[in-house]
Amino acid sequence: MKNLFEEKVYVEIRERLAQLSPESNRQWGKMSPAQMLHHCQAPLNIMLEKNDYGLKPNWLAKVVFKKALYNDKPWRKNLPTAKAMKETTERDFTTEMKQLESLLEEVHNHRNRDEWPEHPGFGHFTKAQYGQMQYKHLDHHLRQFGL
Template sequence: MKSLFETEALNEIRTRLGSLSENSEKQWGKMTSGQMMHHCQLPLNVILEKENYNLKPNWFVKTFFKKAMYSDKPWRKNLPTVKQFKETTPRDFTTEKQHLEQLLIEFEAQREREDWKPHPSFGELTKEQWGKMQYKHLDHHFRQFKV
């Protein structure tokens, strides 16, 4: 699995984000492209320590889902999400795209950092696991909108 800490993977995500439009065709799910981009900001806010969204440690999640978050296997369509990350509010496409682009810039600025705090739900993650999880989440939702 690619990692968002890798220059090539980050550039790929940026290119795919650039090709996303308000009219990108949704393949599954209920979110609009604007809602999806807002949703994609939330895990980036967690790793950048801007928010933790009241995510709680959960032994069930740690035991059964943690490895799936950063494994090489792509996530399946229509995976459930935690209630804090569910997106039902209408979102402006342009604004959300700009915010997501800005978070990717901030993420890139942190790429040499080694001291990552534990994930609020999954606990301790290595830098490699954090990077794979971030890439995998963005890839999942960009595939949702065929980009």
């Protein structure tokens, strides 16, 4: 599984993001490109302890879904989104792109950090699992727009 902490993977994600435009057509789902950019900031904000989105520990999520967050199997289309991370407000594409790029850079700047905080809903992730999960989430949404 690709890991966002790897230099070439970080570059890949940045290059794919650069191909996104406000006019990009989604292949599935309801979010516009700007809404998707805003939504993709949430897991990074959680990881960087900037916002916990009101998520609470969930034993069912830990037992049933946690491994799917970082394993090699791509997420299927139209997966349900956690209520706290649903995006229905229209957003400014340029603002959201800059914010996501900034968060990605911040995570990248911490790539040598070994310990990361517990996820408020899923509990402990290793550094590798966090990097894989972040890649998998971004990849899922870039594929949503054909990238």
